[in-house]
Amino acid sequence: MALFLSGSAATAQLEVSSSVPGARRIELPAEGAGSVSEVAVSPGLSTMLLFDSELQREAIELEGRQRFSLVDVGQATLRLVPSASAIPGERFKLVVRFRDGAAPVTAVFLLKVHPAKAEATIEVYREQRTIETYQQEVRDARAEVSRCKEELTRLTAEHRAPGGLTGILANGGLDPHGVSGQVLTRTVAKTAANELAAPFVKSYRSSKLAAVDVWVDVKTGTLPWTAEGATLKGRSGEALKILKVWQSEPILPGTRGRVIVEAEAPAAAVQGPFSLKLWEADGPRSITLGNVTFP
Secondary structure, three states, X not given: OOOEOOOOEOOOOEEEEOOOOXXXXXXXXXXXXXXXXXXXXXXXXXXXXXXXXXXXXXHOEEOOHHHEEEEEEOOOEEEEEEOOOOOOOOEEEEEEEEOOOOOOOEEEEEEEEOOOOOOOEEEEEOOOOOHHHHHHXXXXXHHHHHHHHHHHHHHHHHHHOOOHHHHHHHOOOOOOOOOEEEEOOOOOEEEEOOOEEEEEEEEEEOOOEEEEEEEEEEOOOOOOEOEEEEEEEEOOOXXXXXXXXXXXXXXXXXXXXXXXXXXXXXXXXXXOOEEEEEEEOOOOOEEEEEEEOOO
């Protein structure tokens, strides 16, 4: 069975619900010659593609193969792990060929390097869907509807509540201890692109939320920088749910700007330390802060 892929399809390959929760499913129509699907990969993270047909293992074509620390081709599987030399924003063309000669003969993917996120599992099908896959699609759709309802309920409750400190109290965001904060500038381990620096870092925690306040310097003579996304992961790999990444405006070259990352974090979930990673959209520059703790 073909599995594995998260990312957005570029052109004509048909994407539907997968038979494995959390996996992206792609169906290859017989007339889909020339179609390409985009797949997100990331240095050090594994992406697995599972196919419903046997592959020509010796006929796999991968641009920039030297940028991958692992290219493991099985009978009907392909596992990819980019190396640290893969630069965020780079794209590599991947072509696989099927052994049975039936249409479509090949499948083409565009591997896009992301600084922190990779599609873990992708299913690739060339055959007619079974009743089981339709049943799984219904289950996935129901789960998505339920998630959307929960999100709508949360947003509705936020808009009904007053703003400012009154709103935080009304939503139960504060306990008698209020909001605790601490300066992390000296204790965090910082890794950033040569064009970026994070000179000041603070963290805050309330009864339900946690936030990291980062001041970012952008080197003169480079491009403006805007944080597009963030992850906040603990030592064992568990990740806090990111609620928002706030930045008032792009940080211009030669200036300093503020980025605030807010996460959902009940008291039991903020036993650090954590690693915070910030990245820009469609660009290679990122910032990683290790040893992030909360009061």
